[in-house]
Amino acid sequence: MGKYKLDYFAKYYFFEEEDFLKEEEGEYILNRIKESNRFDYKGYSYKYTKYNNISKGCTQKNVDVEIPKESIDIILNGDRVHLDLIYKFYTKKLEDHIRITTRISEKTKEVSCLLYIDYIQANDFIKELENIKKLQEYNMKS
Incomplete structure (x- = not known):
């Protein structure tokens, strides 16, 4: 995690x-x-x-993220959320961040979202998101 x-x-x-x-x-x-x-x-x-x-956009700063082991979800500021990584998952290198574009599932909507993470954490974070994506793909095939 x-x-x-x-x-x-x-x-x-x-x-x-x-x-x-x-x-x-x-x-x-x-x-x-x-x-x-x-x-x-x-x-x-x-x-x-x-x-x-x-x-309609809203942006939060300094957001805590936890990635539980063997989970298809993440914990975002203490709330469990589902990123739809199998449908949209792009990364782009910016001057001082990596930007990750994906979708987040809410109760009644699919919402586009952007995650900005510094270069120090980016590689590990993206690897963990890729693992979540693999789990999501596996679940789709099962």
Whole structure:
């Protein structure tokens, strides 16, 4: 079981405009986005995507991650979560981080997420995520 500290953890929800209007304060937020292309409100950042959808993003700093042995899930700030690594798992080297792009399963949604980890921890962390992905793939075949 490895323990790591993410520099940043970001989640992004995506909406069609008509669906976004059904969200709490959707019309108010949508009007603000139309005025300035981005609107930060109640801990979330809202903007249009390149596909003309609306994204709702939130970012946390200094996030604790534990990877239990022989588990298909991880522990993120004390909560067990499922990363959909078999569907999306990309890494990219940035100036002072490795960025990992994947999806996280929530009760009613699949949510895009970005995990940023420093180079000191990155290799071990990515190896553990690759092992989780292998377990997920094995479970799909069983």
